[in-house]
Amino acid sequence: MSAIAPTKITFFEFLTPLVASGQKTITIRDFSESHYQPGTQVEVYTLESHTKVCDIVILAVEPLAFDDINEFHADQESLPLDELKHLIQQVYPDQQRLFMISFALVETQVSSN
Ligand SMILES: CC(=O)Nc1ccn([C@H]2C[C@H](O)[C@@H](CO)O2)c(=O)n1
Numbered sequence: 319m320s321a322i323a324p325t326k327i328t329f330f331e332f333l334t335p336l337v338a339s340g341q342k343t344i345t346i347r348d349f350s351e352s353h354y355q356p357g358t359q360v361e362v363y364t365l366e367s368h369t370k371v372c373d374i375v376i377l378a379v380e381p382l383a384f385d386d387i388n389e390f391h392a393d394q395e396s397l398p399l400d401e402l403k404h405l406i407q408q409v410y411p412d413q414q415r416l417f418m419i420s421f422a423l424v425e426t427q428v429s430s431n
Contacts, residue, residue, distance in 0.1 A: 323355035327374070331364040336396045338362070338372045340423040344394040346382060346402075348410045352417035354379055359424060373424040382418040384410075391418065 329337055329345070336342035354360060354376045362371040382391070384406065392399035410416065 321353055323358045323376075324353055324360065325358070326361045326363060327351075327354070328363050328365040328368075329371070331366045331369075334362065334364055334371045337374070337423070341396040342394070343422065344391065344418050344420050346387065346391065346395070346406055346416050346418055348413050348416055352379055352419070354419055360421070372426070374421040375424055377420040377422055378418075380418050380420075382416050384414045384416055387416075394420075 327345070333342065356376050356378055358376050360374050360376060362374055363369060364371060384403075387399070387403055387406070389399055392402045395402050397405070406416070
């Protein structure tokens with residue numbers, strides 16, 4: 319039996335403009351935050367104030383070892399590689415077993431009326 323897929327995800331507030339603009343297309347999380355299901359729509363909130371930012375669709379969830387994080391991942395994260403690895407070490411200290419969650423921004427329609 320599979321668990322119910324989460325419908326919300328949080329990001330540090332300073333990263334949310336990158337998500338909402340479509341520049342950030344992956345996030346790297348630990349096992350506890352890896353249960354997103356490809357094809358599902360997920361609401362994005364800021365971690366600090368729990369403000370809704372946008373919606374994303376999950377494209378894939380794949381294992382990724384900390385030591386394998388490289389420039390490709392930094393590019394998808396829209397962060398410098400050293401900054402990305404430092405951030406991940408702060409959030410998930412001493413965790414080698416991580417997961418890459420790929421996603422796409424759900425564009426919202428702006429009414430012309
Ligand atoms: C609870 C919570 O919001 N945790 C996280 C964990 C990671 N991030 C960011 C930091 C990096 O850009 C990537 C890779 O972990 O995801 C985050 O915003 N919030």
